[in-house]
Amino acid sequence: GSAIRVGAQNVAWERAGAFTGEVSPPMLTGIGVEMAIVGHSERRQIFREDDTMINRRLLAALAAGLVPVLCIGETLEEREAERTFAVLEGQLRSGLQGVTAAEASRVVLAYEPVWAIGTGKTASKEQAQEVHGFLRGLLGQLFEKNIAESIQILYGGSVKPDNIDALMAQPDIDGALVGGAALTAESFERIVHFR
Numbered sequence: 784g785s786a787i788r789v790g791a792q793n794v795a796w797e798r799a800g801a802f803t804g805e806v807s808p809p810m811l812t813g814i815g816v817e818m819a820i821v822g823h824s825e826r827r828q829i830f831r832e833d834d835t836m837i838n839r840r841l842l843a844a845l846a847a848g849l850v851p852v853l854c855i856g857e858t859l860e861e862r863e864a865e866r867t868f869a870v871l872e873g874q875l876r877s878g879l880q881g882v883t884a885a886e887a888s889r890v891v892l893a894y895e896p897v898w899a900i901g902t903g904k905t906a907s908k909e910q911a912q913e914v915h916g917f918l919r920g921l922l923g924q925l926f927e928k929n930i931a932e933s934i935q936i937l938y939g940g941s942v943k944p945d946n947i948d949a950l951m952a953q954p955d956i957d958g959a960l961v962g963g964a965a966l967t968a969e970s971f972e973r974i975v976h977f978r
Contacts, residue, residue: 790818796839808847818850824895834877852891859898892936893960899940908949915955944973
């Protein structure tokens with residue numbers, strides 16, 4: 784068997800119906816998709832998806848047996864206003880509303896500092912770990928500690944070959960949500976084979 788799993792960049796919240804441009808959970812599972820991203824920063828910003836829509840997508844993914852990858856993150860304006868933790872807590876609580884403890888262990892969380900994506904700014908490994916540690920603690924408040932520890936938390940803020948090793952050495956960073964650096968084989972291979 785392979786460790787590679789197929790995922791989708793989005794999932795509809797309805798199982799069926801006339802929703803042009805959306806892909807239903809049964810359509811995804813029917814072609815072997817196992818995971819689906821919900822709440823990606825581009826969906827939030829460009830398509831104006833709000834926390835309610837994202838929660839509906841997450842619940843639909845879980846109901847279909849998909850692993851939802853819930854993306855959360857703050858803008859530069861929110862970070863500079865020292866609202867990072869409040870924004871992330873709001874997004875996390877809303878995104879996981881109605882999720883049982885048993886379902887929570889199937890969710891993957893991805894921290895996307897919007898201010899560090901395609902801006903030339905990057906989060907330090909310390910900044911990333913601080914946020915991931917906060918999120919792990921918050922998950923422990925929402926669910927049991929053992930469930931919080933089992934939830935994978937990915938980092939998705941301009942992950943590149945030159946920062947992957949330092950990021951993956953952090954105790955609360957379990958993986959990476961890679962964007963542009965995955966577009967070239969050399970770059971992506973280096974990230975996959977981090978040290």
